[in-house]
Amino acid sequence: MHDPRELLDDGPAAVRRLARRRHVLDLEALSEALSRRTGAQAEVTRLRTELNRTSRGGARSGPPSEEAKERARTLRAEVQRAEATARTTGQDLTDLLLGMPNIPLDTVPDGDSEKEAVEIRRGGPPPRDSAGARHHSDLGESLAVLDSPAAARLSGARFSVARGAGARLERALADFFLDLHTREHGYTEHSVPFLVSRDTMTGTGQLPKFEEDLFRTQVGDRELFLIPTAEVPLTNLLAGQLVDARELPYAFTARTPCFRAEAGAYGRDTRGILRLHQFEKVELVRVCAPEDAQAELELMVEHAETCLRLLELSYRVVLLPAGDLGFSARMTYDIEVWLPGIDAYREISSVSDCGTFQARRADIRHRTPDGRKGPVATLNGSALPVGRTVAALLEQGQQPDGSVLLPRALAPYTGFRRILPGGRTSPD
Known part of the structure; x- marks a missing residue:
């Protein structure tokens, strides 16, 4: 399996040239899948940070208000949904990578048969x-x-x-x-x-x-x-x-x-x-x-x-x-x-x-x-x-x-x- 960032960041032109000889590597689809996973993980991190900040704020200022409690409940539900999305996008990326074959070395000749x-x-x-x-x-x-x-x-x-x-x-x-x-x-x-x-x-x-x-x-x-x-x-x-x-x-x-x-x-x-x-x-x-x-x-x-x-x-x-x-x-x-x-x-x-x-x-x-x-x-x-x-x-x-x-x-x-x-x- 490939490291997606290596395929996308390290010499994409060379990767495209090598992959084209096998007619199988869709870098655009890979980029989109990686972007979705990265975005989903970032959203989980953002929501967890806000939930922690909300919880800590309530502890410093005495018993949390009903408004703070409601906000915390809302954030917990949002974190659960974001984590589910992150798992789905992560599995989508993994499935895509698992279907991608190895990339031939430069010394391998061209040809299909x-x-x-x-x-x-x-x-x-x-x-x-x-x-x-x-x-x-x-x-x-x-x-x-x-x-x-x-x-x-x-x-x-x-x-x-x-x-x-x-x-x-x-x-x-x-x-x-x-x-x-x-x-x-x-x-x-x-x-x-x-x-x-x-x-x-x-x-x-x-x-x-x-x-x-x-x-x-x-x-x-x-x-x-x-x-x-x-x-x-x-x-x-x-x-x-x-x-x-x-x-x-x-x-x-x-x-x-x-x-x-x-x-x-x-x-x-x-x-x-x-x-x-x-x-x-x-x-x-x-x-x-x-x-x-x-x-x-x-x-x-x-x-x-x-x-x-x-x-x-x-x-x-x-x-x-x-x-x-x-x-x-x-x-x-x-x-x-x-x-x-x-x-x-x-x-x-x-x-x-x-x-x-x-x-x-x-x-x-x-x-x-x-x-x-x-x-x-x-x-x-x-x-x-x-x-x-x-x-x-x-x-x-x-x-x-x-x-x-x-x-x-x-x-x-x-x-x-x-x-x-x-x-x-x-x-x-």
Whole structure:
């Protein structure tokens, strides 16, 4: 969430230019809402002052007159009405601010869609030729590792069932990612709730704007939401806290299921396991001083790329344009893996610098060595989603004999390197 005075007072022309790239920031409406709140608060202060003066005056001159008593009663009623107005105008301003996305950094390119994304680099082995390559859903069926009909019977569209070597591969990937990030990259692993409150969802920016994309539960008067990513509980571990700057950066990771209604997906990538209502993911979250955010972003991208390099997967890194950024992000790198079965790159990780945007919403502050207090910066990224990684391994590892060869780095976790038709496995 933004500080409204910073948006209105500090370089409004620059703010308008940056905000225009997202087509969402109405500074006129913000100015009016702030003016109404300021006026309402000033009226409360004026009336309280007059009420106090009236009460003190009566005490100094003996018993108050009937006229003074009546004036005090009138002022109390006016104070109550003014306080109600102040609460309403304050909530109106908060609601407006909660609906405003983060402002892109100057270094973020213009554009409204992934078509304007700027490719930064490629990594891993050269992309294999897509000619004759099979889709991962077909491979999963022939290898007896994915069972889409069973998932449809259980839950309907956009769910998945993995079995045998497929289920073992999913477990192996999650363990591989967590071991890498905790042992080599310095993240602290957490086990977190999968159901969180409305306040928690609001802190990281999922609410109020994206409520239709969330799965919600209601038991009695208790409302909870299924998390769309571990970013939500991990970032909010520090909600409402004042941390010592000397403890920064924090580096958190967790493996969780993720639940997404995908209300705006419009039918893209509905075949297979690329876009599901439920999937597992290992998430990375870093919390740092604002001046360190860009360096931390580059570090997180390197951590995600390391996963892909060790898995011997072809990928590329792109910088998203302003109009394609997530709501809370001011800069995002997407890492896209090559899928020869669809002859295209698809996002496998999105690593974002949110600046102080989430910290203001969740009230996460730090005390600097000179005693000042201010919001921290938060960053998040996938490293990596399990399902999409399985899809990439199946498609990039497919062999002429119908088997799939897995990377050496996974062998200690799976106990095999090759998956054969029918679900059999082989150590080489």
